[in-house]
Amino acid sequence: MEFLLRVWRQAGPDAPGGFEEYRARDVKEDMSILEMLDQVNQDLVKEGRDPIVFESDCREGICGVCGLVIEGVPHGEPKKTTTCELRMRHFREGQTITIEPFRAGALPIIKDLMVDRTALDQLIQSGGYVSSRTGSSPEANTIPVAKQDQEEAMDAAECIGCGACVAACPNASAMLFTGAKVSHLAKLPQGRPEAARRVTAMTGRMQELGFGNCSNHYECQAVCPKDIHVKFISRMNREFIKALFKKKN
Amino acid sequence: MIWQTSVGKKLLMALTGILMLLFLVGHTLGNLSFYWGADALNAYAEHLRALGPLLWIERLIMAGVLVLHVALGITLFWENSQAKPVRYAKSRYQEAGPASRTMFYTGLVILAFVVYHLLHFTVRVTNPAIYEAASGEGHFGVYRMAEMSFQSPWISLIYLAAMAAVLIHLSHGVGSFFQSVGWNTDWTKAWVNTGSYVLAGILFATLVSIPAAFCLFGM
Known part of the structure; x- marks a missing residue:
């Protein structure tokens, strides 16, 4: 397969950026979009040009490091997919593919398609943990948790912190990310x-x-990519109201 | 902290919004007295006026609620534009419909209409000819005033446009209320959105039916 890529290039955080066009040739339909970019980068390096900077790590959809806005959708159009899991067979032969970095004031661009997601870590550092010492793993079932609660907590805990929710939000809000963490911990006896x-x-x-x-x-x-539901934002709103009425200790 | 956090502001937005919705439902039910004829509508208006201090308390509460809702709306709109300084060159919405994306603008249209509506019906400054004709029967005839107002194509069009804005605003707003106060759960999520459209549709149809009835049947 062959594609025309329109890729956002930006030399540094404060440098002006713009789109540049690249031709991706000999692309196999089973390649992920990142593998396709790797191939384009190899050609760029051979030509002595600056390769396109993007982030990736596990390339199996669990680490949350990769994240590009492909054709106007973070992680691309197919649902419940990370960028690394997006295969080239989802595109039409000869198609122009526009690739942009995540856009949000809180996630500034480092270079090209790579953004600084420190703000998400700072958000977790502000309270997304359990501060009691838990020691080594306890005996199973020493604290009984209803199956429904446990499943709901795990649905929220699936968040891999990729930041696509912030990137997709027209307001660059981190509600789903924060709501998932608040709900996950509030649902379990350790976090309550x-x-x-x-x-x-x-x-x-x-x-x-x-x-x-x-x-x-x-x-x-x-x-x-993990199909986290907005009901967790609603749960966070409920927890917020509960906190308003709770006596300060 | 309710003022400082995003969640707190959304909560206030939801609560002020739902109060205005309750007011609108009451207003719409009151307007329905039109279908019982001129005397019924005029009598309803007289009863409201007779409430005296209660009417003023209600007016002050609603004015406060409106100011808070508008001020928060403008604040949220400004903060959101600050949070996303650079937009995508190519952007494709997956879920957000026209209603959610135009809340600020439909809100402004509704605000402009509320101001106009108060100037027209309550303060009575926009159409002196209509007020004079309506006052001619010893007491002020609200029915006659509505009838003459809707004979003007401009007033009817403004009314229709404003009601369309209400329809769009509420179709997103009612569902948002449930989300913002934390009532969007597995149990409610199935009917909250459909419910918003149905409620917004019923209100729109009822409110627009009155000028339509004047137009079609000359009631």
């Missing part, structure tokens, strides 16, 4: 005691880090 403190700290930090507000567009859910 700190639920009020956590939701207050994380929602406050979200604002400080420059993420936008939620307009309930639900674009985040549509692009989430």
Whole structure:
């Protein structure tokens, strides 16, 4: 297969950027879009040109490092997919493919297609954890957890922190990311005691880090590679209301 | 912290929004007295006026709610544009419909209409000829005023456009209320969105039916 790529190139965080066109030749339909970019980069290196910078790690959809906006959709159009899992067979032969970095004030561009996702880590650092010492893993079932609660917590815990929700949101809001963490921990007995403190700290930090507000567009859910539901945002809102009425200790 | 956080602002947005929705439902039910004829509508209007101080308390509450909702809307709109300084060259929405993307603009249209509606019906400054004709029967005839107002194609068009904005605004707003107050769960998510469209549709149809009835049947 052959494609024309329109790729965003930007030399550094404050440098002006722009689109450049590249031709991708001899692309196999089973290649991932990252493998296709690897191939294009090899040619660029051979020609002595600067290769396109993008991030990736596991390339099996679990690490959350890769993330490109492909044809206007973070992680590309197919649902529940990370960028590394997106195969070239999803594109039409000869198609022009536009590739942009994630766009959000809170996730500044480092170079080309690579963005700085420190803000997501800072968000977790503000309360997305359990602060009690738990020691080594406890005996199974010492703390009984209802199956329904456990499953819902695990659905929320599936978040790999890729940031596609922020990238897809027209307001660059981190609600789905934060909502998933708040819900995951609030649903489990280990996280419950700190639920009020956590939701207050994380929602406050979200604002400080420059993420936008939620307009309930639900674009985040549509692009989430782990199919995390917006009901977790609603649960976070509920936890927030509960925290408002809770006595400060 | 309710003012400082995104979640808090959305919560206030939802609560002020739902209060205005409740007001609109009440207003719409009141307007329905039109179908019982001129005397019924005029009597309904007289009863409202007779509430006196209660009417003023209600007006003050609604004015506060409106100001808060509009101020928050503008704040959220501004903050959101700041949070996404660079837009995508190519962008394809997956889920967001026209309603959610135009909340700010439909909100502005509704705000402009509320101001106009108050100037026209409550303060009575926009159409002196209509007010004079409506006052001629010893008491102020709301029915006559509505009838004469809807005889003007301009007023009817403005009304229709504003009601369309209400329809679009509510079709997203009602569902958003459930999401923002934390009531969007596995149990409610199936009917919340459909429910918003149905409620917005019923309100729109009822409100627009009155000028339509004047037009079609000359009631």
